[in-house]
Amino acid sequence: MSAPTRxxxxxxxxxxxxxxxxxxxMENGLRKDAEGQRIPAHFIMEVSVRRNGEIVLAxxxxxxxxTNPYLAFxxxxxxxxxxxxxxxxxNRGETRSDTIRVA
Amino acid sequence: MDSRRRDVLKAGGGLGIWSLLAVAGIVSPARAQDARNVAAFEATTLDEALQALGARDAAESGAIRIVAPDVAEDGRAVAISVSSEIPRTEQIVILIEENPWKVAASFRLSGAMAPAIQTRVKMARSTRVHALVKAEGRLFAARREVTVTVGGCGT
Known part of the structure; x- marks a missing residue:
């Protein structure tokens, strides 16, 4: 289970x-762990940001x-x-969606 | 807005947003072409990436600003921002020339969004950063050098 987006x-x-x-x-699939085993690729492919249902950024x-991607706009x-x-x-098909209300 | 559109937007979080909208007949196929440019993201040479993006002849533009450190201590997370003063900027693409895969991210902007984005990228070694901007179907480009002390795509 993924952690929430802040x-x-x-x-x-x-x-x-x-x-x-x-x-x-955000593993790129090229790094190796301590035992020399390749760490499989695991990265976010697609992001959407919506305001009141309308997409503002894709x-x-x-x-x-x-790692732990940051976006500001x-x-x-x-x-x-x-x-x-x-x-x-x-890239593994995992998804997550987080919601806030503008204060 | 009808309820079907609402359902599609909800579902959009889990699947290709534009392709879903296209399947539902809500956006035109032209819009659906905004779906992930797989060839560009899989490109391992700059030339292939630019070709996949249709950007080999992109016009050099002083209206694109790339802000990044001249020297990055840690290539695992280099703060970078790209902003565009080109009217009707609809897409911003960031490429890291010396990384294994060249395209770091592609942003499709709504009309509501200011044409500026900040993020953090990995840099395997000292590299040129390319920013592409699409506006009214035309492509513009800017470049910037970043020196990296410790690379960040480690194997």
């Missing part, structure tokens, strides 16, 4: 600033994104109570 949303000057920290190993990741407008949903799917 999401921060701040209303600022007519925009909503979003910061998020995903919990994921992203594809490769394994060059760092800004969307126009917004109000207290907006629902922000951050979803991901990885």
């Amino acid at each position: 999401i921060r949303a701040t209303l600022k000057e007519g925009a909503t600033e979003l910061r998020m920290l995903f919990s994921h190993p 992203a594809d990741f490769g394994p060059s994104i760092s 800004s969307i126009a407008g917004g109000a207290a109570g907006d629902e922000i949903v951050v979803s991901w799917r990885d």
Whole structure:
């Protein structure tokens, strides 16, 4: 079971600033463990961010994104109570979706 | 918005969002082409990656800004931001030239999103970072060098 994505949303000057920290190993499949065994690739491939049901950002990741990926960006407008949903799917088909309300 | 669209959006978290929307007939096939560019993500040479992205002839643009450290101590997590002043920026792609796979991420922006994104990437060694911007179907490019002290794609 994956850990929640930490999401921060701040209303600022007519925009909503979003910061998020995903919990994921982002293994590229080339690294070896202490016994010299190759660690299989395991990385987030697809991310979507929605506000009140509308997609504001759709992203594809490769394994060059760092472990526990970080994203920050800004969307126009917004109000207290907006629902922000951050979803991901990885190369093993695991998915996760986390929701916050803009304070 | 009808209930079917709502259901599709809910399901979108688990599957290809644009392909699902296309299957449901909600977005045109042209939009569905925004689905993951598998060839670009699997490319192991810069040339292949740029070709898959249709970006070999991308125009050099001073309106794209890449912010990254000149020297990165730890290649496992290098903070990088890309912003575009090109009107109607619809997509931003970040490539790390010296990594095993060149395309780090591709961002498809809604009209609501400011054309700027911050993230952290791995760098195997000192490298050029490429940022591509798509606006009204045209591609623009910018590049920046980053020196890496300790590489971050370790084997």
